[in-house]
Amino acid sequence: MPTADNGKLDPAEVARLYLEHGEALRRFIMGVLQDAQLTQDVLQATFTRMVELGHTTREESRKSWLFRVAYNEALALRRRSATGQRVVRKLAEGTTPATVAADEALLRYERVQAVKSALDRLPPAQREIVRLRIYEDKTFAEISRDLGIPLGTALGRMRSALQKLKQLLDEEK
Template structure:
């Protein structure tokens, strides 16, 4: 009998997919502390954290059962991404989505996004945020609208389509042109995106 701790996440995942229910319990136990802390650091509320934690694993189970899990042996980052998206959904539902705020969690241009910046780098990063925000104002109105909805308000293209009265394809097209134009403007204004 193998020691639980020596079984890799990917082995546990494939065991669970093959019908070994106990494998999921080991995975949850292994990562619950880290995941719980991650969610709590975003929502600052134990009850909401519990809800998001439960919802994350419901989604994990559904995805695994459907066979949609892309096996790359990176189980934890995948679960964290699901949790992060659910946190964003929570903020959207409660209208607490920080729009136009530079927070590491929900930032369009968060290159590092982990708070480990020293003061000088933070100042440079803030300057870049301001510079890029200025550039957004130079975009044609319809491109600017889609970019803001998608990047700052984290709306889906379906929601953008409903809000702007254009098809999803048109919204996608505007987003693509907005990003192309932003890239051109960044080069034109010689803004260097530090990492």
């Protein structure tokens, strides 16, 4: 295990962990907190903990350790802050760090193109649900009423659409 002179985890190893898991962690924290600034705070706190305690973790479990620590930090922050149980439930859509590297931006661009392609390949009924839910911000109750379909059918189509999109995106990777 790479360690620094003080017995702590080598900072280079922490940096590697950040490169490898930082974005996924950021998304996870965002999903919990729904706030870009708080997400950034928790992400920093998580890797600070890794610097301090990483040497006590097993190498194969560090990813899980990071997610668990991030979750605990997020819950602690949520309890401390005035954001309450339901912080502003608006995703800071498309939040990407300002310091995003050019290759990362290109990678993201390619992912967006892949999503566009995947959307085109969805069955029309599923694509319509995605459009109404994501782009028109309608609730599933409104969608089911507008389309004259049961609520369960609308939810089922959305679920199928997500599965299909995920599958198509994984194929593009």
